[in-house]
Amino acid sequence: MLAGAALAQNTEREVRVGVYQNEPKILLGPNGQASGILGDLLQQMAIQEDWVIKPVVCEWQACLDALAAGDIDLMPDVAYTEQRAQTYNFHKVAALLSWSQIYKRSGVQINTALDLQSKRVAVLSGSIQQTYLENQFLAFGIHGTLVPVSNLQEAFAQVAAGTADAAVANRFYGDRQAAKYQLDPTPILFQPSQLFYATAKGRNADLLEAIDRHLGVWQSQTDSPYFKVLKQWMDVPPRFSVPAYVWWSLGGLGVLLLVAVGVGLHLRREVADQAWHLQSTEARLATILNSVEAYIYIKDTELRYQYANRRVCDLFGMEPEQIVGKTDADFFDAATHAHLRINDLRVIEHGERVEEEETNLSADGSQENTYLSVKLPLYDRNGVIYALCGISTDITKHKQAEEAIHRLAYYDPLTQLPNRRLLMERVQQALTAQRRGSEQGEHGALLFIDVDNFKDLNDTLGHPMGDALLRQMAARLGACTRAEDTLARQGGDEFVVMLQGLSADVDTAAQQTGLVAQKILAQLGEPYALGDHSYRTSVSIGVTLFSGTGMDQDELLKQADLAMYQAKKDGRNLVRFFNPAMQAQISARTALEADLHQALVRNEFVLHYQPQVDSAGQTLGMEALVRWQHPLRGLVAPMQFIPVAETSGLILPLGRWILDAACRQLVAWSQTPATAHWHLSVNVSARQFHQPDFVAQVEQALQQSGARTGLLKLELTESQLVDDVENVILKMQALKAMGVCMSLDDFGTGYSSLSILKRLPLDQLKIDQSFVREMLTSPKDTGIVRAIINVGQSVGLQVIAEGVETEDQRAALIALGCTHFQGYLFGKPQAL
Structure with a gap:
């Protein structure tokens, strides 16, 4: 029994996680694991908690149903609502802050909620956005059509195809995908929300406790996994700023409030038989204002609160009737009260529209928050200011994230x-x-x-x-x-x-x-x-x-x-x-770099070719090697100018020239039967290969020259696999799809592992000449050569040895199983 208990304690816990496609918040990664901001955060927690994350792919509503039924343990990206809290359990520390926005097809006029009249709006089935819009349509008498969809991709695709006029999405997805579908953001924003991981009611409380523990620690540390994941998925995160349409949205809300309050005051002066209509309007307005995730309030000319929505009441921990008549001095410290008073008087005394970030500290000093506040004057029928309307949005988390990202960008984390x-x-x-x-x-x-x-x-x-x-x-x-x-x-x-x-x-x-x-x-x-x-x-x-x-x-x-x-x-x-001697070195390098620029203009570069043969001595192709025919320096070897070309960036136009010249040479060889089958190997620098349009450059060179694709072989070095290996593999796969052959040069001198090697779409491994040179006298080098040949044969790759200079080296390589060779024994690099 004790042994069984110990075994149970060491067993990793399997956590079934619902995954639906909502990039960048949650998606199924190429490795079959949960990815995106919330997926990567969960993977970081799993490492520390010994969880095994098992993704369960489902559509949004199906995920929620599976969560409630207990078929999955955890669901990311769930916004908290009172209704959902009846079915699911949530942790306490919010994982992300988001809001909803409407995106439209170009040419469709949607600037306010009233413009949704007769419009078809695609919305995620079962989402809080669907419930919210249904309530708004009913409250304002808008006769629009909500088109339920199973995922956000379908929503945007319907708008792009014209089967819907607009779509609702969270700001993470919308800002990343709108351009792809050629959709425009509208000024309609609503439902700022906090996003959580959810479990079924009464289940998996330990998961929620662990999530709260990690988020509580990570969100307080700028170099934590939390902010690193945010930076990774938010591209180059901009400084927090509020787009122009936010101002229009907030201004529109203020105007709506102004109109509603004015209507209320007018209705109070109406005859008694209109009282029921007044009560109905006020109830509708209260419902709307209490459902908004902003802090909305009205102060009179003495800066005493006359109205506060539910968010303000929750902030102060009081009911509306307890707040009315009080001032900011009752809720905030003296410095905050003084600053708020200055801004409020600008509205009350001068009729200004104030837009400002306000950092408020509670009276007891226990809570500090930053708000983006818009304050508007309210006028009576005689044009006299009788109150101000304030609309404040809590941007504390955004400011913290902005500061953390700035620190990551400008300071060393160690x-x-x-x-x-x-x-x-x-x-x-x-x-x-x-x-x-x-x-x-x-x-x-x-x-x-x-x-x-x-x-x-x-x-x-x-x-x-x-x-x-x-x-x-x-x-x-x-x-x-x-x-x-x-x-x-x-x-x-x-x-x-x-x-x-x-x-x-x-x-x-x-x-x-x-x-x-x-x-x-x-x-x-x-x-x-x-x-x-x-x-x-x-x-x-x-x-x-x-x-x-x-x-x-x-x-x-x-x-x-x-x-x-x-x-x-x-x-x-x-x-x-x-000292000056060092300056002389710099000057010589600068002069060489200047000459390199002119060499490209004057077309001073030439290609020399070295044969590649099989075990019978039959020439199978050539390797193209660049040389610089300088008018004064003579023939300059690559080792003298390639490093300067690399660091100066000249390797990019030079590499393009080499590629074009090699393709033209392939076409020239194709005219003669004896050379028509020859392939041509071209070295590609790391900087050249990592250009975003490198694959297109190769395709263009082949098409413009008319060279046979299968005869071009690109040689990469192991050092190119160190950074961004996934992107390297994608580019290699694209080149292979075109028919271009791929060779890994100088194999054994870099950093590649067998796990990476088996994923690379290679055709050939090239044994570095440093191993060939010493293999007859060094058992270690012989062992390395044997290992490389065995590795190549085991994964079905051709192996070629470079730097072969003697018959003894050739014979030793053949004895080890190598069948392809290159080196001075078969010919030095020469111009054709």
């Missing part, structure tokens, strides 16, 4: 220091300030700091210890700098300090900088407590001075970087200033 992006902005600001005030002649300095032998620490004590060291170093560096200086983490184990306000005399400025650098060396050289270890290390510091003339930020960082490498070269734990 050390909390400014990151490279913020550093570059501050360097540019410093240079600009110096240029504007150049008569002062003050100098600044950049100190590029790199940890010596940091890789050894990660390899011996592990990456967590490396992270702990960097955090301690950041704290010590902060103690060595002033408030007006900038301390940033450049990335990895590199820090940058920017000093400002140094002497106008360059020698004195250098001395001041040297003192700071030596102080940093001393502080960072002291022992560090890393767990149970006492660890010592050192740093190398490169320094460059600047005075705002003839410099840009990139050039400054290059200079400091070069000086730092000189410190490394001279023995580490040193400070080195940038």
